[in-house]
Amino acid sequence: MNKSNGKGGLSRRGFLASAAAATTALSAPAVLAEGRPRVVVVGGGAGGATAARYIAKDSDDAVDVTLVEPSRAYYTCFFSNLYIGGFREWASLGHSYGALAANHGINVVHDWAVSVDRDKRSVGLAGGGSLAYDRLVLSPGIDFRDGSVPGWDLSQQNRMPHAYKAGSQTQLLRAQIEAMPQGGTYCMVAPPNPFRCPPGPYERISMVAHVLKQSNPTAKILIADPKEKFSKQGLFEDGWQRHYPGMIERVGPDFGGGNVEVRPEAMEVVIDGEATKVDVCNVIPAQQAGRIAALAGITDESGWAPIVPHTMESRADANIHVLGDAALQGDMPKSGFSANSQAKVCAMAVRGALTGSTVFPPRFSNTCWSLIGTDDGVKVGASYEATDEKIAKIDGFISQTGESAELRKATYEESLGWYAAITGDLFG
Amino acid sequence: MARAAAGLLAAALLAALPAAGAGSADAERGHALFQQCKRCHQAGAGAEHRIGPHLNDVFGRTAGSLADYRYSAAMKAAGAGGLVWTGATLDAFLADPPALVPHSRMSFSGMAAADDRAALLAWLRGFGGGRSDLPSAEPTATPEEYGLDPAILAIRGDPEYGAYLAGECITCHRADGTVEGIPSITGWPPDDFVIALHAYRQGKRVHPAMQLVAGRLSDEEIAALAAHFQRAEDDP
């Protein structure tokens, strides 16, 4: 294991990466560039965009921030289920990086990070070249675990989409659902814990049911689920009963929901040895930290990257911070809200370390809304604190069954406000 | 322009007929309905700006035009675009505020019943026309209502700490002050802000997410947040 020197050293690395970085370095007085501590953020999603924006915004140019992200536009996973349900236009989920560059002076590099040299403190890019850092922030989201669903691998994602990283996969899944024959079957192979967005698969089931109820009312929905229980289970099951009676069947682990194989060629799902022909098969495999975290050597046997709760620093390397889904942090669910919350704590710690700015006590929170049917929103939320061991839950709340239609509508409307607020906080 | 002139004329006519205000049964009902506005607005002698601007002489006022109140960019733009408050425009605004002025900072979901709006506006007209004998303003939500210790209101918050703590809030409350499903909390007088958060903390206002948020804030942290959110979004 690499030993870090624990100091945000300001030593200059000779090599520069993208053309953009090269121009800045050549035209600006070299002295100035040398004096500014450098932060590289890998991943422009919920965690990474927040961290880059807050470090740049709050340090008044004292820190040089580079954001590495392959996509030109970020399509949010949050609300992608609402797109599947017809409650949201596709375009409304896309966000550009323009304002991060223009308003906050962040150097946005559209490329993949492919390696991390922890001794030299530099990140290698797929397009060639590398970026030197004093602090590195990794927020790469998730990757799928090979072999977790026998018969499925990434090469099958067009026949059996996961739609668990938003983009063309989400659009493909929606198109497949729309093209289902009357009375056909949509099957979801649900993931084991821990995975991104615990209520996500079940909100998706609700949205698929909502669409099918209108366009294909005799269609069936089958869920093969390896988990005993799932997030907001009582609320979802109550809602499914009210909105979509008889449409949804869930096979839990007691009935073989954890013993699943898929046959993409034949469009079959084999549950506990019994093959069923399906029309759409949405495979959400088991997950782990986005690959770059493992390449940096900071993940453990769980596949996730352990962190120090007070700063979000990697337990393996104090010059690297890990945010969001990729982090092994304790009690927070893997959500966009959590990633955003963690990023603010991280940004403050990074600024404190590099510029000596005030570091306030960390605090974390999360709220996840889910839509079950038209104007039928529910939510779950909690507050968290940093302990030496983990990010620990303090207190929480959850919607109740039997709430008035008015309250459920207000809850849904809140989620619209949240979406506007958090995307503004990420990309504004 | 024609609309503005008509509005002014209507206001002048009505001001000349104070009977249309105070006394009538409709106006009584209007007074009761003003409860819904009172949290944010004052009207009457000595009325001050609170969360929203005072509503004396609102008939005939160009939207967003009082110099000593910090309006949202959206409200100022509406005024610059020719919006003048008349019976008709106020009726439309109260029915569905964002439909008339999108992105305004007024967190009010609307008053659905046309006769309620008419009654409320009839009552508000009583506070127009530059009258010198206005009934005195009723205070907005006061500390007494929630039994808040005045010492708590006297705490001076640290805006730098408030700015950090605000990171949690603006994941839900839009930093630009726009209302959308979640109320606007920018540009608030600190007292109103402190009172609202203590009301959630004490469970006197019920909302699970806000009660959770407020439940772990200390008095000093609430004061720090109030100092931060006192600023409107476009303040330096």
Ligand SMILES: Cc1cc2nc3c(=O)[nH]c(=O)nc-3n(C[C@H](O)[C@H](O)[C@H](O)COP(=O)(O)OP(=O)(O)OC[C@H]3O[C@@H](n4cnc5c(N)ncnc54)[C@H](O)[C@@H]3O)c2cc1C
């Ligand atoms: C269907 C669904 C519904 C959801 N609903 C909600 C919800 O309602 N509320 C909520 O809070 N959360 C929700 N989530 C969860 C939320 O999307 C994630 O938890 C959140 O996006 C995690 O943020 P992150 O920064 O860890 O990863 P991401 O947001 O996934 O960002 C990772 C970014 O890193 C980039 N990247 C990866 N590897 C590299 C590399 N090597 N080099 C450069 N860039 C790289 C990727 O391109 C990506 O843009 C939902 C998720 C799904 C799938």
